[in-house]
Amino acid sequence: MEESNTLTLKRFIILAVIAVWVVFAMAPLVWLFMSSLKTRLDLFSMPPKFIFKPTLHGYEALFITTYADGTRKVSEIIGTMFNSILIAGMGTILAVALGTMSGYAASRFEFKAKGDFMFFVLSTRMLPAVAVLVSFHIMYARLGLADTRFGMILLYILVNIGLATWIMKGFFDGVPRDLEEVALVNGYSRLWAFRKLVLPMVKGGIAATTGFCFIFAWNEFTFASIITTTRAKTLPVRISAALGKEGLDWAMVAAAGILLIIPIVVLFYLIRKHLLMGMTFGVLGKKE
Amino acid sequence: MAEVTLEGLRKNYGNVAAVKGLDLVIKDQEFVVLLGPSGCGKTTTLRCITGLESPTGGRILFDGKDVTQQKPAERNVAMVFQFFALYPHLKARKIITFPLRARKASKKHIREKVEWVAEMFKLHHLLDRYVGGMPPGDKQKIALARAVVRDPNVLLLDEPLSALDEQYREEMRWQLGHIQKQLKVTTVYVTHDQREAMSLADRIILMRDGRIEQQAPPDEIYRRPANVFAAYFIGSPGMNLFPVTLEDRDLLLGKESRRLPIPEEIISKLAVTERREFVMGIRPEFLSIAGKEAGEGESCFPATIFSTEQVGNYKIFNFRVDDEIYHGMVRRKGVLEGEGMVCFDMAQARFFNKESGEAIF
Ligand SMILES: Nc1ncnc2c1ncn2[C@@H]1O[C@H](COP(=O)(O)OP(=O)(O)O)[C@@H](O)[C@H]1O
Ligand SMILES: [Mg+2]
Numbered sequence: 311m312e313e314s315n316t317l318t319l320k321r322f323i324i325l326a327v328i329a330v331w332v333v334f335a336m337a338p339l340v341w342l343f344m345s346s347l348k349t350r351l352d353l354f355s356m357p358p359k360f361i362f363k364p365t366l367h368g369y370e371a372l373f374i375t376t377y378a379d380g381t382r383k384v385s386e387i388i389g390t391m392f393n394s395i396l397i398a399g400m401g402t403i404l405a406v407a408l409g410t411m412s413g414y415a416a417s418r419f420e421f422k423a424k425g426d427f428m429f430f431v432l433s434t435r436m437l438p439a440v441a442v443l444v445s446f447h448i449m450y451a452r453l454g455l456a457d458t459r460f461g462m463i464l465l466y467i468l469v470n471i472g473l474a475t476w477i478m479k480g481f482f483d484g485v486p487r488d489l490e491e492v493a494l495v496n497g498y499s500r501l502w503a504f505r506k507l508v509l510p511m512v513k514g515g516i517a518a519t520t521g522f523c524f525i526f527a528w529n530e531f532t533f534a535s536i537i538t539t540t541r542a543k544t545l546p547v548r549i550s551a552a553l554g555k556e557g558l559d560w561a562m563v564a565a566a567g568i569l570l571i572i573p574i575v576v577l578f579y580l581i582r583k584h585l586l587m588g589m590t591f592g593v594l595g596k597k598e
Numbered sequence: 599m600a601e602v603t604l605e606g607l608r609k610n611y612g613n614v615a616a617v618k619g620l621d622l623v624i625k626d627q628e629f630v631v632l633l634g635p636s637g638c639g640k641t642t643t644l645r646c647i648t649g650l651e652s653p654t655g656g657r658i659l660f661d662g663k664d665v666t667q668q669k670p671a672e673r674n675v676a677m678v679f680q681f682f683a684l685y686p687h688l689k690a691r692k693i694i695t696f697p698l699r700a701r702k703a704s705k706k707h708i709r710e711k712v713e714w715v716a717e718m719f720k721l722h723h724l725l726d727r728y729v730g731g732m733p734p735g736d737k738q739k740i741a742l743a744r745a746v747v748r749d750p751n752v753l754l755l756d757e758p759l760s761a762l763d764e765q766y767r768e769e770m771r772w773q774l775g776h777i778q779k780q781l782k783v784t785t786v787y788v789t790h791d792q793r794e795a796m797s798l799a800d801r802i803i804l805m806r807d808g809r810i811e812q813q814a815p816p817d818e819i820y821r822r823p824a825n826v827f828a829a830y831f832i833g834s835p836g837m838n839l840f841p842v843t844l845e846d847r848d849l850l851l852g853k854e855s856r857r858l859p860i861p862e863e864i865i866s867k868l869a870v871t872e873r874r875e876f877v878m879g880i881r882p883e884f885l886s887i888a889g890k891e892a893g894e895g896e897s898c899f900p901a902t903i904f905s906t907e908q909v910g911n912y913k914i915f916n917f918r919v920d921d922e923i924y925h926g927m928v929r930r931k932g933v934l935e936g937e938g939m940v941c942f943d944m945a946q947a948r949f950f951n952k953e954s955g956e957a958i959f
Contacts, residue, residue: 488683497700
């Protein structure tokens, strides 16, 4: 009886903490969402309005450009969005694919100067972007990669592959070697064991890595702002530019914020099951 | 079935030399046990034989054919891992047929083989169950069945019983020995448990620090250990090792130089070595207690027995010489603690070089 009482109390405290945390985390997002639907008047009313007549004017301003002569055209932000999805998506998929393979190699094989190599791989992520910005700018200009989607994809693979390698190595380290060694001894190839035995066990890790890499690539601003100008421009660059050019239409800014968040929410919704597995991997890895 | 030869096998992990030059011939159908304290390189040796690890130096031959560069799959060896290495989400039948399916064996062949192996291990009732929830003993049976189902050249086992409960371990040990003799498969078994080695091995390969200390059948390694390490490692408790000094045809025991009456012929044999200091080894069962007085010609000395321990019908008694603890084993009832005379059966004593630890006779 006593015990179950303390148990419910403990449960209650945990739930309360989680609830507070959720409110803290969600409040700005809710605020952002409401702002994106408000008129200029509602936006600045004091005290803030929680009940108001929603308008899509912020989204309209984002997607439709009105010229001085009154003609209205679909804004080039659609193209920018496409760029962002393509560049961040491909950059992430390829970085995770390559990182998964190199992470496996780093986990399972010994090779010369492995420690140095792994440190180098990690160091690519430690360097502040500004430090190499100029070199990249010049290099990309000479190679004809400046303002190309291909160049941006390459860049994001480069930035993410180190992180992906390290995270995946950690997950592979958690998979007992015995299982694949049984396969090797029993007449199966290393590739078979990797695909059929090991990969299914690190699904969670792949999901988590994908999440990290995508967030980074999707939000990346520094490189994109220097290397892209028009054709390969990405959303963060476009939105920050909009801030300066068109004055402070806060509803539009809020709408742009929502636009930036949506893909990440969708991605995490899709991978949520695996993500949970990835986080509890320590437990799973122990089971034989 | 194959004869396995290791020629100067070496394996380094970075700066760590795990195996430092092993020469060993394992005869066809022989049951060999690699025995030694943990970290001595047993597992590494085993993994080199399977091909999971490639040696830093030396060669591995199966029936005279060099397989050093071959992949594990090409060697047709079977390995049983310490923690079974089973896929918990599969049924036993699927796990057992795993090696056969790799070889694209026919359905009929697979069915026959499963029947054969299930009969041998008495595991019909487990075949269609998931291994996840099985007790360790059943898991180990399935791991063994998977290993032998395809008639491997060599069967390799890495501490296969260490994850089992004591009582089950005995039973599995017995079964394992029995099955090996039935299958007539060359077997290399790794353990740090000398009792397991003693009861299973045709030949024990005693290892320490990446090298072989002695290789011999169990009874020989027990009776005639090649050095002090073998003497102490084998047996429970191990051989007593007393520091002794030869002085004017007298053998003196310990720092206090207690004179130990011993046969003239042993003195002569020791004298020809032209050394003075030796290590005298004698197994606990060749020690006895002689009350207050020793008989004429017996090799006894006074000692205080400070504790005893009952092991089945035997009693182990413990006493000290120069702060070192030694053990004797007698089949006697009653209180043994207290002052007494401890006597040696000198015919069973073994002498070792004090510096090198090698046996003299
Ligand atoms: N993969 C490895 N990397 C580095 N050192 C290792 C590795 N495997 C084994 N060793 C080292 O090699 C030595 C022998 O190990 P091992 O063969 O596992 O011993 P045993 O099986 O006799 O306990 C130990 O010192 C161990 O730390
Ligand atoms: Mg071991």
